Amino acid sequence: QVQLVQSGAEMKKPGASVKVSCKASGYTFTGYPIHWVRQAPGQGLEWMGWINPHSGAINSAQKFQGRVTMTRDTSINTAYMELSSLTSDDTAIYYCARETLTAFHEVFQFWGQGTMVSVS
Amino acid sequence: DIQMTQSPSSLSASVGDRITITCRASRNIVRYLNWYQQKPGKAPEVLIFDANSLQSGVPSRFSGSGSGTDFTLTISSLQPEDFATYFCQQSYNTPRTFGQGTKVDIK
Numbered sequence: 001q002v003q004l005v006q007s008g009a010e011m012k013k014p015g016a017s018v019k020v021s022c023k024a025s026g027y028t029f030t031g032y033p034i035h036w037v038r039q040a041p042g043q044g045l046e047w048m049g050w051i052n053p054h055s056g057a058i059n060s061a062q063k064f065q066g067r068v069t070m071t072r073d074t075s076i077n078t079a080y081m082e083l084s085s086l087t088s089d090d091t092a093i094y095y096c097a098r099e100t101l102t103a104f105h106e107v108f109q110f111w112g113q114g115t116m117v118s119v120s
Numbered sequence: 121d122i123q124m125t126q127s128p129s130s131l132s133a134s135v136g137d138r139i140t141i142t143c144r145a146s147r148n149i150v151r152y153l154n155w156y157q158q159k160p161g162k163a164p165e166v167l168i169f170d171a172n173s174l175q176s177g178v179p180s181r182f183s184g185s186g187s188g189t190d191f192t193l194t195i196s197s198l199q200p201e202d203f204a205t206y207f208c209q210q211s212y213n214t215p216r217t218f219g220q221g222t223k224v225d226i227k
Contacts, residue, residue, distance in 0.1 A: 035216070045156075045164065045207055047216040061215035095163055104152045104170045105211040111163035 002026040004034075004096050004112035011118045017084040020115045022096030029077040030054040033099050035108060036070065036081045038092040046092075050099070051079055086119045093117075122146050122210050126219035132227040137198045141222045143191045143208035152212035155184055155193045158221075159204045167206075168193065198224070 007021040022034060036048040049060030051070040058070045069082040079096060094115045097108035123146035133139050143153065151171035156164035166175045168184035171191055181196045195202055203226055208219040 044220045045209070045218040047209075047214075047218070049215075059214055063215075097163075102169045102173070102211075104150065107154045107166050107169035107175075107211070108156070108164070108209075109166055109175070111165070114163055
């Protein structure tokens with residue numbers, strides 16, 4: 001079965017960086033893009049970007065460009081999202097999600113359990 | 121960016137009720153529209169993709185409709201496990217964007 005297992009909670013100071021991992025299993029890692037979505041406490045969902053694990057190509061939301069780095073290690077089926085220059089506004093749960101292609105682009109079918117990042 | 125606006129933001133309903141949640145896109149997104157359910161402390165789960173296709177394993181009381189800019193999610197007979205928050209999301213272009221969510225709670 002498809003599983004995405006994320007790294008544990010992080011506490012960071014303002015100005016620091018955080019790197020969240022997302023280890024995939026149960027499918028061919030390089031066959032499906034991984035998206036990153038975050039959710040501030042009590043708020044909605046915000047898409048950050050995606051990485052194609054096969055090519056390493058990325059596409060990030062303009063809001064995060066220059067601050068977010070998405071990478072992958074195909075030898076261990078793991079995707080990473082690093083966010084720099086953290087502020088309190090970056091306090092959120094960060095999710096990775098695997099897409100599944102549909103007739104109309106894609107849907108986020110499988111999700112990690114989330115990683116809480118607190119900035120204070 | 122495409123703005124996704126859901127209404128209502130919250131609603132109270134009883135078990136057995138039929139409820140409808142609306143999602144409006146700021147521009148035509150054809151049928152590039154997905155719906156998710158999220159329960160407290162959990163990751164979202166997909167209910168409907170491509171506006172009206174039921175995700176495998178999701179009960180048939182859930183249905184989606186619409187195209188262009190206006191979409192609806194309907195639960196035909198609300199069950200206790202359906203009390204949750206629901207989000208729409210467009211996959212028409214990047215950045216992918218979500219509605220602000222609709223919280224369904226018990227009346």
